[in-house]
Amino acid sequence: ECMLWNHEIVERKPENALVSFEDRGYQFGDGVYEVIRIYDGKFHVLDWHLDRLFYSMEQLAIRPPFTRTEIKELLKRLVAQNNFTADGKLYLQVTRGMQPRDHVYDEELDAIFYATVNKFDQPLEKWENGVRVTLQEDIRWLRCDIKSLNLLGNVLARTKAQRNGFYEPLFYRDGMVRECGASNFYMIKDGTIHTHPANNYILGGITRKKVIKLASELDIPVVEEMFSVEELQEADECFLTATPMEVVPVTHIDENQVGSHTVGPVTRQLQQYYRKRVY
Ligand code: PDD
Numbered sequence: 001e002c003m004l005w006n007h008e009i010v011e012r013k014p015e016n017a018l019v020s021f022e023d024r025g026y027q028f029g030d031g032v033y034e035v036i037r038i039y040d041g042k043f044h045v046l047d048w049h050l051d052r053l054f055y056s057m058e059q060l061a062i063r064p065p066f067t068r069t070e071i072k073e074l075l076k077r078l079v080a081q082n083n084f085t086a087d088g089k090l091y092l093q094v095t096r097g098m099q100p101r102d103h104v105y106d107e108e109l110d111a112i113f114y115a116t117v118n119k120f121d122q123p124l125e126k127w128e129n130g131v132r133v134t135l136q137e138d139i140r141w142l143r144c145d146i147k148s149l150n151l152l153g154n155v156l157a158r159t160k161a162q163r164n165g166f167y168e169p170l171f172y173r174d175g176m177v178r179e180c181g182a183s184n185f186y187m188i189k190d191g192t193i194h195t196h197p198a199n200n201y202i203l204g205g206i207t208r209k210k211v212i213k214l215a216s217e218l219d220i221p222v223v224e225e226m227f228s229v230e231e232l233q234e235a236d237e238c239f240l241t242a243t244p245m246e247v248v249p250v251t252h253i254d255e256n257q258v259g260s261h262t263v264g265p266v267t268r269q270l271q272q273y274y275r276k277r278v279y
Contacts, residue, residue, distance in 0.1 A: 004078045004092075004115040006065070017114055024105065025095025025112070029150035032056035033093035035243045036075075038117065039278055041085035046072065048206045053092070056147045057111075062096050065111040075115060082117055089120045089244050093149060120244055127271065130249030130263050131167035133185075133240070135229065136160070138171035138178050138201075145200050154181045168240060170253060173201065176226045183242035184208040185250075187235035188266050192221045207241035214273055220266060237264030239271070246278070247271040 003012040010016040024030035037044040097109030140153035157169035158181035168180035184205040198204035236259040238250035249263040
């Protein structure tokens with residue numbers, strides 16, 4: 001098994017990819033990442049992920065350590081050299097580089113990156129039966145559109161949610177529903193899908209983008225506008241999306257069942273269509 005360590009493919013062993021104590025990713029969480037789905041050994045919407053990766057680096061003024069062509073080439077080589085033909089996910093992260101600890105970053109640093117490929121089994125049980133989410137106040141920063149390594153807000157919220165028996169926290173801020181700890185969130189009301197607009201309050205999910213496209217193919221209307229925690233109580237159906245999980249029905253918000261179905265028909269239709277389209 002091998003991994004990508006900067007521009008080289010090396011055997012996947014901790015001692016082959018050592019990070020300095022002066023790495024800014026280690027010291028400040030100063031870096032960005034992507035999680036990319038692999039189906040049958042092939043990347044799913046790789047270009048969309050690379051667009052977002054370059055956007056994240058640009059927003060943080062991290063000097064890209066590769067061109068788009070180079071990283072594509074490296075990632076494909078990584079999958080090939082692992083003989084990876086199954087379903088899985090790729091993790092890629094880029095940190096700003098090494099520097100004696102100082103909040104103020106040096107503009108000339110060489111960014112450091114690595115990538116691994118990991119098997120990922122289909123979450124069949126969650127697809128079938130759905131998950132529960134729990135409302136939590138969003139205490140994250142105001143640039144959630146950047147896929148930053150700095151995930152403490154998400155880490156604390158998701159841990160608390162899972163310790164209490166929920167799959168995800170559902171973040172709200174100023175009374176408005178935002179997204180989950182590691183996924184985007186949707187409610188369906190009278191046949192229309194509602195989801196938060198892709199702005200600085202949420203991560204613009206790749207699966208979200210795909211779902212919006214597929215919904216339009218199915219003639220399901222989508223409204224990208226905020227809705228409140230109060231409006232959420234009237235939802236007929238809810239679901240969430242993320243790269244590894246695809247479309248997952250949400251059956252409960254805290255102790256309250258969503259709508260009158262265990263898993264709603266629109267959610268099921270979209271979920272099945274998504275499956276068909278990625279294969
Ligand atoms: N998380 N919102 C947040 C806060 C996320 O962390 C993620 C993904 C998403 C969904 O985005 P996408 O559809 O592009 O995967 C939304 C990844 C999977 C993670 O942190 O592991």
